[in-house]
Amino acid sequence: xKKRILLFPLLLLGATTALAAASPQQVKVELLAExxxxxxxxxxxxxxxxxxxxxxxxxxxxxxxxGQPPSITxxxxxxxxxxxxxxxxxxxxxSPKLADYGYKNEMLLIVPLKAPDKxxxxxxxxxxxxVRWLVCQEIxxxxxxxxxxxxxxxxxxxxxxxxNEYIFKMGxxxxxxxxxxxxxxxxSLGAKEFRLAVETGSTLSKTATxxxxxxxxxxxxxxxNQAFKPSGTSFSLSLKRSxxxxxxxxxxxxxxxxxxxxxxxxxxxxxxxxx
Amino acid sequence: MRNIMALGLAVALLGSPALAVTVGAKAPTFxxxxxxxxxxxxxxxxxxxxxxxxTNHGCPFVVSHYKKGKMQKVQEKWTQKGxxxxxxxxxxxGKQGYCSAAESKETSKEKGVKATATFLDPEGSLxxxxxxxxxxxxxxxDPKGTLIYAxxxxxxxxxxxxxxxxxxGEAFVNYVDxxxxxxMVDKKKVSIPSTASYGCGVKYK
Numbered sequence: 001x002k003k004r005i006l007l008f009p010l011l012l013l014g015a016t017t018a019l020a021a022a023s024p025q026q027v028k029v030e031l032l033a034e035x036x037x038x039x040x041x042x043x044x045x046x047x048x049x050x051x052x053x054x055x056x057x058x059x060x061x062x063x064x065x066x067g068q069p070p071s072i073t074x075x076x077x078x079x080x081x082x083x084x085x086x087x088x089x090x091x092x093x094x095s096p097k098l099a100d101y102g103y104k105n106e107m108l109l110i111v112p113l114k115a116p117d118k119x120x121x122x123x124x125x126x127x128x129x130x131v132r133w134l135v136c137q138e139i140x141x142x143x144x145x146x147x148x149x150x151x152x153x154x155x156x157x158x159x160x161x162x163x164n165e166y167i168f169k170m171g172x173x174x175x176x177x178x179x180x181x182x183x184x185x186x187x188s189l190g191a192k193e194f195r196l197a198v199e200t201g202s203t204l205s206k207t208a209t210x211x212x213x214x215x216x217x218x219x220x221x222x223x224x225n226q227a228f229k230p231s232g233t234s235f236s237l238s239l240k241r242s243x244x245x246x247x248x249x250x251x252x253x254x255x256x257x258x259x260x261x262x263x264x265x266x267x268x269x270x271x272x273x274x275x
Numbered sequence: 276m277r278n279i280m281a282l283g284l285a286v287a288l289l290g291s292p293a294l295a296v297t298v299g300a301k302a303p304t305f306x307x308x309x310x311x312x313x314x315x316x317x318x319x320x321x322x323x324x325x326x327x328x329x330t331n332h333g334c335p336f337v338v339s340h341y342k343k344g345k346m347q348k349v350q351e352k353w354t355q356k357g358x359x360x361x362x363x364x365x366x367x368x369g370k371q372g373y374c375s376a377a378e379s380k381e382t383s384k385e386k387g388v389k390a391t392a393t394f395l396d397p398e399g400s401l402x403x404x405x406x407x408x409x410x411x412x413x414x415x416x417d418p419k420g421t422l423i424y425a426x427x428x429x430x431x432x433x434x435x436x437x438x439x440x441x442x443x444g445e446a447f448v449n450y451v452d453x454x455x456x457x458x459m460v461d462k463k464k465v466s467i468p469s470t471a472s473y474g475c476g477v478k479y480k
Contacts, residue, residue, distance in 0.1 A: 217471030
C-alpha cells in the first residue's frame with residue numbers, strides 16, 4: 001500500500017516527460033499525452049506539438065502549391081495501432097503567384113493510439129516518434145527529431161493528464177467540426193471554375209468570410225481569389241480549376257473554413273458535382 | 276503567320292494571366308535567354324523531345340536531387356539520346372535561386388549539370404506561362420510540340436537515398452524517365468501524364 005503511494009508522483013512525472021532531441025531552431029517539437037495513463041485495449045490521444053519561430057510556417061496535409069506536410073513515423077510497443085492524424089484547420093499562406101496551406105506559431109497534431117488488450121498493467125510503456133518537417137519562410141529548411149514519452153499502463157479508466165489539458169483543449173478548438181444538419185452544400189464545375197454554394201439557414205454577419213482548402217492537389221488554382229459572395233443566409237465561392245484537374249473528376253472534397261461572428265470553424269465537405 | 280506568332284509571344288511575355296497548360300495540348304510557346312545571353316524559342320526544338328526543369332540551387336529538394344548526381348544522371352541519359360533538357364530559373368532578383376549568367380554557369384559546372392541549356396527567367400514570364408509552381412517542376416514536350424507530361428520529378432518526395440521504394444511501399448518511379456522511355460523509345464502513350472509536383476515554391480517577383 002505504502003509503495004503505491006510513493007510511486008504515484010514518479011509515474012505522473014513519467015507521463016509528462018517528453019524528450020525532444022536536438023532540432024533546428026525554427027521548430028521545437030514535443031510529444032504529449034492527453035491522458036495520464038493507458039488501459040489495456042484502451043486509447044491514448046497523443047499530441048505532436050510544434051512550436052514555430054515567428055515568420056516561419058509548416059504545412060497542412062495538402063500543402064498547396066509548394067511545401068510538404070510533416071510526417072510522423074511511430075516506434076511503439078508490440079501490437080499498438082495508430083489512428084489517423086487529426087489536422088487542425090489551416091490558414092492560407094500567400095507568396096507572389098502562389099498560395100500554400102499551413103500553420104504559423106504553433107500546431108498540434110492529435111493522433112489516437114490504441115493499446116493491445118493483452119497489455120499488462122502496472123508498468124510504463126514508451127511511445128516514440130520520428131518527426132520530419134519542412135519549415136519555410138521565404139526559403140525552406142528540412143528538419144527532423146525524435147520525440148518520446150513514457151506512460152503508465154493502468155486497468156482503470158484514465159484520468160486526463162492535467163499538465164496537458166489546456167494544450168489539448170486549445171488544440172481541439174482548431175479541429176474541423178461536423179457540418180451542421182441545417183447546412184446544404186452544392187457544387188458544380190464549369191469551363192473555368194468550380195462553384196460552391198452553401199445554404200446555412202441563418203444570416204451571416206457583415207464581416208463573415210469563408211475559404212475552401214482542397215484535400216487533393218491539382219484541384220483548384222490555389223493562388224486564385226475565391227470570390228466569396230454572401231447573400232442573406234447563404235454564400236458562394238468561385239474556385240478557379242487547376243490546369244491539371246483530372247478530366248473525370250466527380251466531386252469536390254476539402255475543408256470549408258468559415259469565419260463568422262468572431263469564431264472560425266472548419267467543415268469537411270465532399271460534394272458531388274451537379275451538371 | 277509569323278507576325279501573329281510574334282505578337283502572341285510579346286503578349287505572353289508582357290505578363291498576361293498564365294496560359295492554360297494542359298497535358299495533351301500544345302505546350303506554350305516561349306522565347307527565353309540562356310546563360311550565354313542567347314535567345315531560344317520553343318519552335319527551334321521542333322522534331323525533338325524537350326524537358327523543362329524548374330530549378331533553384333538553394334531549395335532543399337533540388338539540393339537532394341543534385342547532391343548525389345541523381346538529376347545529372349537522368350539529364351545525361353536522355354541528352355545523349357537527343358532530348359533537349361532545358362533548366363529554368365524563375366527566381367526574381369534578390370530571392371533564393373536567382374543568379375547572374377556567370378554565377379549560373381559556375382553552379383552548372385560545379386554540380387556537373389548535364390542539361391542542354393539553362394534559361395534565366397528573372398521576370399518569371401516563362402514560369403508563369405507554364406504554371407511552374409515548385410522547384411523541381413517538370414514538363415515533357417514531344418517532337419510535335421505536345422505536352423506529354425507535367426508534374427513531379429518522381430514519386431518519392433521524401434526519398435531516403437538508400438531506399439528504392441518510397442514510403443508507401445511502391446516501386447520508385449522517375450516520371451520524366453518513364454515518360455521519355457514510353458513515348459520516345461517504346462513509342463506508346465505515356466501511362467502517367469500528370470502528377471502533383473512537389474518542392475519549394477518558385478520565388479517569383
